[in-house]
Amino acid sequence: MDANEVRERMKIPRQAMGEQPPLERVRNFFEVPLGYTEADAVKEAQRCIQCKKPLCVGGCPVNIDIPWFIRLIAEGKFVEAARKLKETNTLPAVCGRVCPQEDQCERVCIIGKKGEPVAIGRLERFAADYEREHDAAMLPDIPSWTGRKVAVVGAGPAGLTVASDLVRKGHKVTVFEALHTPGGVLMYGIPEFRLPKKIVQSEVEFLKRMGVEIVLNAVVGKLETIDELLSNGYDAVFIGSGAGLPNFMNIPGENLAGVYSANEYLTRVNLMKAYQFPEYDTPVIRGRKIVVIGAGNTAMDAARTALRLCPDEVSIVYRR
Amino acid sequence: MYEITEKVELSHTVYYFKVRAPLIAKKRKAGQFVVLRLNEAGERIPLTIVDSDEKQGTIGLIVQEVGKTTAMLGRMGVGDNILDVVGPLGRPTHIENYGIAVCVGGGIGVAPVLPIAVAMKQAGNKVISIMGARNKGLLILEKEMRQTSDELHITTDDGSCGHHGFVTQVLSRLIDEGVKIGCVVGIGPVPMMKAVANVTRPHNILTYVSLNPIMVDGTGMCGACRVSVGGKVRFVCVDGPEFNGAEVDFDELILRNRSYLKEEKMAMEEAMYHEGTRCYEGGSKG
Ligand SMILES: Cc1cc2nc3c(=O)[nH]c(=O)nc-3n(C[C@H](O)[C@H](O)[C@H](O)COP(=O)(O)OP(=O)(O)OC[C@H]3O[C@@H](n4cnc5c(N)ncnc54)[C@H](O)[C@@H]3O)c2cc1C
Ligand code: SF4
Ligand code: FES
Numbered sequence: 060m061d062a063n064e065v066r067e068r069m070k071i072p073r074q075a076m077g078e079q080p081p082l083e084r085v086r087n088f089f090e091v092p093l094g095y096t097e098a099d100a101v102k103e104a105q106r107c108i109q110c111k112k113p114l115c116v117g118g119c120p121v122n123i124d125i126p127w128f129i130r131l132i133a134e135g136k137f138v139e140a141a142r143k144l145k146e147t148n149t150l151p152a153v154c155g156r157v158c159p160q161e162d163q164c165e166r167v168c169i170i171g172k173k174g175e176p177v178a179i180g181r182l183e184r185f186a187a188d189y190e191r192e193h194d195a196a197m198l199p200d201i202p203s204w205t206g207r208k209v210a211v212v213g214a215g216p217a218g219l220t221v222a223s224d225l226v227r228k229g230h231k232v233t234v235f236e237a238l239h240t241p242g243g244v245l246m247y248g249i250p251e252f253r254l255p256k257k258i259v260q261s262e263v264e265f266l267k268r269m270g271v272e273i274v275l276n277a278v279v280g281k282l283e284t285i286d287e288l289l290s291n292g293y294d295a296v297f298i299g300s301g302a303g304l305p306n307f308m309n310i311p312g313e314n315l316a317g318v319y320s321a322n323e324y325l326t327r328v329n330l331m332k333a334y335q336f337p338e339y340d341t342p343v344i345r346g347r348k349i350v351v352i353g354a355g356n357t358a359m360d361a362a363r364t365a366l367r368l369c370p371d372e373v374s375i376v377y378r379r
Numbered sequence: 380m381y382e383i384t385e386k387v388e389l390s391h392t393v394y395y396f397k398v399r400a401p402l403i404a405k406k407r408k409a410g411q412f413v414v415l416r417l418n419e420a421g422e423r424i425p426l427t428i429v430d431s432d433e434k435q436g437t438i439g440l441i442v443q444e445v446g447k448t449t450a451m452l453g454r455m456g457v458g459d460n461i462l463d464v465v466g467p468l469g470r471p472t473h474i475e476n477y478g479i480a481v482c483v484g485g486g487i488g489v490a491p492v493l494p495i496a497v498a499m500k501q502a503g504n505k506v507i508s509i510m511g512a513r514n515k516g517l518l519i520l521e522k523e524m525r526q527t528s529d530e531l532h533i534t535t536d537d538g539s540c541g542h543h544g545f546v547t548q549v550l551s552r553l554i555d556e557g558v559k560i561g562c563v564v565g566i567g568p569v570p571m572m573k574a575v576a577n578v579t580r581p582h583n584i585l586t587y588v589s590l591n592p593i594m595v596d597g598t599g600m601c602g603a604c605r606v607s608v609g610g611k612v613r614f615v616c617v618d619g620p621e622f623n624g625a626e627v628d629f630d631e632l633i634l635r636n637r638s639y640l641k642e643e644k645m646a647m648e649e650a651m652y653h654e655g656t657r658c659y660e661g662g663s664k665g
Binding site for chain 1: 402403406416420421422423447448462463464465466467468595596598599600601602603605606607612631634635637638639642643645646
């Protein structure tokens with residue numbers, strides 16, 4: 060790319076992504092951003108100057124070949140872009156939505172030094188959505204069985220990714236999940252309006268088609284212990300059981316009815332679909348005023364959920 | 380899918396089910412429970428495993444119809460499938476030879492008491508059981524309890540069978556008579572467990588109660604089931620369900636269990652409207 064072209068490309072502004080207007084979206088659980096159109100995506104992809112030493116790749120925890128997939132989008136090869144993504148990332152439609160790109164790839168993108176970085180996350184999301192919506196997902200070549208079996212504990216993003224990597228290497232993989240649905244936090248924690256559950260399930264379906272076996276309602280340690288798995292034919296065990304257990308603060312009144320941990324509140328609403336009560340049986344207290352204590356990602360998810368369930372007043376209380 | 384292979388009506392609105400779950404049947408120990416979900420839109424509810432048959436690969440559950448999910452389960456029969464059953468959850472009861480073990484079951488609470496009474500007996504205890512209900516028709520598992528107990532006392536609130544009064548009165552009498560009780564296991568409605576703990580506390584008798592809070596996941600992930608025990612927050616699904624009754628804050632548990640009375644009523648009315656079925660007054664969940 061010559062200096063002229065780089066200059067031209069740097070003039071293109073970062074493409075906005077359409078979204079539901081605020082007053083409308085607080086009344087529903089549909090996804091807030093609407094995603095790029097093909098034209099938006101191509102234009103945004105043209106902002107990437109195809110660095111010889113791409114800093115963005117170093118900022119990506121799974122080292123996606125970012126300039127390559129972006130170039131494919133710029134050339135209109137959307138399905139190929141999705142395949143490129145999937146070489147190193149099992150869950151691009153998920154990561155394109157919920158990865159903190161602003162702290163990772165986009166934070167170090169060279170274009171961001173002067174202006175706004177290339178919208179890598181939005182492009183990732185676009186390519187993955189395009190492939191899914193066009194039913195173009197293609198199974199990768201799976202080598203013949205190595206003769207090895209691996210048990211994976213937990214079907215969260217960690218477990219699913221490990222499972223995918225291992226089947227691609229020719230191992231047999233069984234994922235044991237405690238809940239009735241695979242996905243971990245993607246299903247029970249992150250709200251529908253930020254990550255539609257249909258997308259998570261379609262990614263899981265793809266893994267199953269690749270040969271990953273998923274056993275639900277199976278709490279490892281209660282049903283079978285790790286030792287039993289190892290002596291019952293598994294050669295290795297990966298533990299991806301998550302770390303997110305609620306921590307209570309020991310303040311008076313904390314155990315009163317109507318006080319929730321984020322995990323309980325979000326699990327009721329997301330996994331058990333309490334926002335559709337009484338069509339779904341699980342209730343959640345709606346109240347008139349809701350206070351969220353804390354201001355991290357999880358608190359924001361809880362507050363945004365609360366706003367949709369209790370339009371009167373939602374406040375965030377934070378110590379800083 | 381988990382198939383129902385047997386169903387027995389124990390009393391009006393109380394049923395015994397055998398459910399095919401071979402791995403759980405193999406692993407479960409007295410005092411543990413499962414969480415089940417009947418269908419896609421269903422709630423996750425905890426139920427104690429009352430017995431199991433490793434050969435048949437089945438577990439036994441006893442269910443009292445108190446809300447929408449239990450009423451729907453009550454209408455299911457042999458050959459029907461339950462969508463999700465996960466377990467065995469919780470810690471097994473601590474069983475040892477205490478000399479004399481008194482097993483107290485109130486209402487549907489007799490169901491979870493039975494496997495413990497059996498295990499206590501096997502461990503060499505003299506088992507004295509006290510089972511109570513509002514009236515004669517609501518007494519369940521009398522034959523099984525009699526079989527496993529060295530002594531069985533029955534109480535009914537209305538005097539229609541056995542002692543006219545409460546299980547705690549019989550327990551107090553045993554203590555007054557100088558019976559050397561090594562351990563009491565009390566399971567039933569929360570107010571009953573509270574009363575049992577109040578009776579034994581002054582005598583320093585080790586008393587286990589099995590708590591029945593509202594749960595969601597049942598794996599320690601959400602904290603819905605938290606209770607205060609000895610001033611500390613504990614999760615019933617992973618730290619329990621049994622705790623030292625002397626230390627449990629029962630009043631807090633009663634309040635927490637009332638969180639969704641309005642919603643439960645609404646769900647029942649909805650179900651009745653759609654299916655034209657019977658409805659029952661709320662009570663404690665098994
Ligand atoms: C509300 C919320 C919002 C978040 N938002 C974001 C975001 O926008 N971006 C981001 O990057 N990160 C986000 N995170 C963090 C992110 O979700 C976690 O980093 C990620 O889920 C960790 O994945 P995991 O697979 O390790 O664990 P989990 O997703 O927790 O999955 C673990 C799975 O293991 C199962 N399991 C546990 N024990 C057993 C057992 N003994 N046997 C069988 N199964 C078991 C659990 O049921 C669960 O399904 C968020 C977290 C929360 C709670
Ligand atoms: S750093 Fe930015 S401009 Fe360079 S390759 Fe990566 S995305 Fe493109
Ligand atoms: S039921 Fe969720 S932690 Fe116990």
